[in-house]
Amino acid sequence: MAKIVVVTSGKGGVGKTTTSASFATGLALKGFKTVVIDFDVGLRNLDLVMGCERRVVYDFINVIHNEANLNQALIKDKQCENLYVLAASQTRDKDALTQEGVGRVLTELANMGFEYIVCDSPAGIETGALMAMHYADEALVVTNPEVSSVRDSDRILGMLGSKTQRAIDGKEPVKEHLLITRYNPNRVEEGQMLSLEDIHDILRIELIGVIPESEIVLQASNEGLPAIHKDGSDVSEAYKDLVDRFLGHERPLRFVEAVKPGFFKRLFGGR
Amino acid sequence: MSSAAPGLTAHLFEVKSAQLPLVTLLLKSTHLNEVANELQQRYGNNPDFFAGDPLLIDLCVLRDSEESVEWSFLLPLLRRYHLMPVAVKGGNPKQMQSALQAGLAQADEATYIRADAAGQTYAQAAPAPEPELLPALIVDKPLRSGQQVYARGRDLVVLAMVNPGAEVIADGHIHVFAPLRGKAIAGARGYTDARIFAASLEAELISIAGVYRTSDKPLPANVQGRPAQVRLQAGPDGEKLVLEPIN
Numbered sequence: 001m002a003k004i005v006v007v008t009s010g011k012g013g014v015g016k017t018t019t020s021a022s023f024a025t026g027l028a029l030k031g032f033k034t035v036v037i038d039f040d041v042g043l044r045n046l047d048l049v050m051g052c053e054r055r056v057v058y059d060f061i062n063v064i065h066n067e068a069n070l071n072q073a074l075i076k077d078k079q080c081e082n083l084y085v086l087a088a089s090q091t092r093d094k095d096a097l098t099q100e101g102v103g104r105v106l107t108e109l110a111n112m113g114f115e116y117i118v119c120d121s122p123a124g125i126e127t128g129a130l131m132a133m134h135y136a137d138e139a140l141v142v143t144n145p146e147v148s149s150v151r152d153s154d155r156i157l158g159m160l161g162s163k164t165q166r167a168i169d170g171k172e173p174v175k176e177h178l179l180i181t182r183y184n185p186n187r188v189e190e191g192q193m194l195s196l197e198d199i200h201d202i203l204r205i206e207l208i209g210v211i212p213e214s215e216i217v218l219q220a221s222n223e224g225l226p227a228i229h230k231d232g233s234d235v236s237e238a239y240k241d242l243v244d245r246f247l248g249h250e251r252p253l254r255f256v257e258a259v260k261p262g263f264f265k266r267l268f269g270g271r
Numbered sequence: 272m273s274s275a276a277p278g279l280t281a282h283l284f285e286v287k288s289a290q291l292p293l294v295t296l297l298l299k300s301t302h303l304n305e306v307a308n309e310l311q312q313r314y315g316n317n318p319d320f321f322a323g324d325p326l327l328i329d330l331c332v333l334r335d336s337e338e339s340v341e342w343s344f345l346l347p348l349l350r351r352y353h354l355m356p357v358a359v360k361g362g363n364p365k366q367m368q369s370a371l372q373a374g375l376a377q378a379d380e381a382t383y384i385r386a387d388a389a390g391q392t393y394a395q396a397a398p399a400p401e402p403e404l405l406p407a408l409i410v411d412k413p414l415r416s417g418q419q420v421y422a423r424g425r426d427l428v429v430l431a432m433v434n435p436g437a438e439v440i441a442d443g444h445i446h447v448f449a450p451l452r453g454k455a456i457a458g459a460r461g462y463t464d465a466r467i468f469a470a471s472l473e474a475e476l477i478s479i480a481g482v483y484r485t486s487d488k489p490l491p492a493n494v495q496g497r498p499a500q501v502r503l504q505a506g507p508d509g510e511k512l513v514l515e516p517i518n
Binding site: 125151152154155157158159161162202204 | 412413416417418432434435436437452
């Protein structure tokens with residue numbers, strides 16, 4: 001039985017695509033057959049972050065409109081055995097997504113034996129975002145430690161609770177997880193960022209992970225490599241922790257304490 | 272305005288100007304028996320439809336008629352339907368004079384809220400009849416940004432947080448047994464005794480019967496983030512919101 005996970009946030013630029021790429025990769029590295037779908041029709045990015053942009057021939061919209069079949073559109077990841085990418089169309093817009101079409105593709109993917117289907121939602125609360133969340137079983141709500149992002153995540157949580165198929169059918173609600181990205185404990189301490197407690201106080205859903213603010217993320221996406229592959233970096237470790245927690249393992253929160261620059265660092269002004 | 276004798280410290284009364292929302296009856300016939308029949312047809316099953324609404328009688332249609340209005344018949348008839356005739360407008364001098372003698376004020380300057388839709392004015396001024404006891408609307412899920420709940424004609428009880436960007440609205444009181452961070456609008460149809468109760472008052476906006484306050488003006492320290500109630504108090508400069516901690 002495939003599990004559908006939407007990565008969503010409301011606000012743009014908070015790290016949905018970065019998270020979708022690393023999270024899906026992490027699940028695949030654990031041996032699960034995983035597909036990650038870009039719902040950001042018209043502004044496709046996931047293929048760039050996954051480093052497969054040159055191999056996109058058919059996309060998600062082609063499959064929805066029966067212009068290609070899934071086998072033609074699924075792009076096999078180069079690094080990971082069990083990982084596939086379904087790219088968005090760059091030439092169409094969000095209205096090309098239909099609820100029936102999305103539902104049909106998700107069912108077909110489940111029938112192909114995919115265990116996890118990760119839906120990378122576009123920003124906003126319009127068709128694209130609604131389609132990405134509609135059939136979700138679980139949701140990763142990506143939030144930055146700032147007021148506007150928290151507000152938008154709150155809005156998305158409201159929609160997860162009312163607009164999804166599970167909500168409409170009155171079934172068990174979508175399982176919501178809070179993922180805080182771009183967290184910088186030093187800046188929290190200086191009062192420039194909201195703290196974990198502040199964010200939790202507003203959103204009040206279970207915190208599944210904290211991804212620290214890091215240059216690695218930008219580097220990785222420029223290289224077309226999911227950040228989780230940057231072994232040894234704190235971002236990679238934090239994403240691996242996220243995947244473990246998602247799979248039900250206990251992992252202590254890391255990278256959430258402020259680090260004082262050491263004596264030598266202060267002396268020599270290193271970064 | 273006041274011209275009390277010097278040295279007198281307390282006035283026994285004050286005269287103030289006020290405005291009153293009215294229901295208007297546009298009278299189209301002086302055959303009052305027929306009017307009575309029609310009233311019976313339309314509101315006979317529903318004698319409490321007008322809950323003591325003050326009434327303006329508009330005679331503009333009958334202005335050119337020679338007939339006079341039989342006030343001694345019409346006024347008791349209207350009162351039977353819980354309408355309180357207070358004023359008259361639009362009639363010819365003879366009709367207006369007789370109305371004055373019947374105890375009605377002249378209100379020729381009164382205007383409709385919607386000039387061309389008298390029926391709509393009725394609908395606005397006279398709320399639909401409601402059962403005697405409408406139990407409070409209970410919400411036990413968090414209200415998140417963009418969500419809105421309206422307890423029409425009753426109280427609202429919210430057992431989970433009301434987040435910034437969410438709105439809770441009630442015609443009666445609002446009780447929030449969790450942090451109230453969004454907008455709370457009690458007494459939405461003008462009930463001035465409505466109150467807002469919150470386990471932790473952090474609202475963006477609070478309003479009772481149209482008198483409101485935004486968080487632009489910070490809440491007083493003794494209620495901010497604490498259990499508190501908000502009510503409306505009439506004072507010399509009009510009504511104002513009173514915020515009090517609940518211990």
